[in-house]
Amino acid sequence: MYNIFMSKVINKNFFRENTVNTAQNLLGMVLCRRIEKGKILRGKIVETEAYTQEEPSCHAYRGKTKRNAPMFEAGGISYVYFTYGMHFCLNIVTENKDYGSAVLIRAIEPLNDFCTNTNGPAKLCKALNITKDLNAINVCSNKSPLWIEFGDKVEDKNIIKKSRIGINQATELKWRFYIKNNKFVSKP
DNA sequence: CACAAGATTCCG
DNA sequence: GGAATCTTGTGC
Numbered sequence: 001m002y003n004i005f006m007s008k009v010i011n012k013n014f015f016r017e018n019t020v021n022t023a024q025n026l027l028g029m030v031l032c033r034r035i036e037k038g039k040i041l042r043g044k045i046v047e048t049e050a051y052t053q054e055e056p057s058c059h060a061y062r063g064k065t066k067r068n069a070p071m072f073e074a075g076g077i078s079y080v081y082f083t084y085g086m087h088f089c090l091n092i093v094t095e096n097k098d099y100g101s102a103v104l105i106r107a108i109e110p111l112n113d114f115c116t117n118t119n120g121p122a123k124l125c126k127a128l129n130i131t132k133d134l135n136a137i138n139v140c141s142n143k144s145p146l147w148i149e150f151g152d153k154v155e156d157k158n159i160i161k162k163s164r165i166g167i168n169q170a171t172e173l174k175w176r177f178y179i180k181n182n183k184f185v186s187k188p
Numbered sequence: 189c190a191c192a193a194g195a196t197t198c199c200g
Numbered sequence: 201g202g203a204a205t206c207t208t209g210t211g212c
């Protein structure tokens with residue numbers, strides 16, 4: 001079982017492989033956020049989506065721009081983008097440099113009393129105070145304001161695979177993954 | 189330089 | 201179902 005006193009930060013190699021696999025491997029892992037006052041907020045990742053440059057719903061599909069540049073870096077950093085004039089969303093960049101790909105973190109299960117309302121990509125950013133300041137930072141070090149620790153890996157039989165939310169293209173891909181029966185998933 | 193769209197959320 | 205709200209990318 002996951003225990004914060006025994007926790008280990010996930011290393012870069014975890015993110016430098018296939019994005020669809022990594023999106024599933026991230027389920028059960030623990031998102032950690034150091035906020036002011038030295039407090040750390042933690043949440044178990046319960047819902048993710050994979051995005052790669054080969055399919056048109058991905059921000060990286062039309063090539064590198066100022067906005068999506070972090071997606072083209074080597075895996076293990078954040079990609080935070082702003083949308084709808086009011087929301088931030090958090091991704092973890094995957095694979096190798098010059099290949100545009102990332103995993104969108106869509107929901108976490110709070111492990112602290114302090115963080116609530118985390119069942120959606122923009123909601124969890126608000127709960128953890130994740131903004132553009134945290135874009136393109138290393139998430140493989142607990143010296144960062146944001147990092148990821150090993151948790152309890154979710155067995156394949158407990159992973160639900162569905163179409164991604166909020167996109168109009170490549171809807172045939174079942175690249176949205178979430179933990180079966182988890183209450184904090186954004187949309188069952 | 190103008191304009192449309194957006195990996196969402198909340199309200200009615 | 202529709203508004204909120206503003207950054208970014210694209211095209212003229």
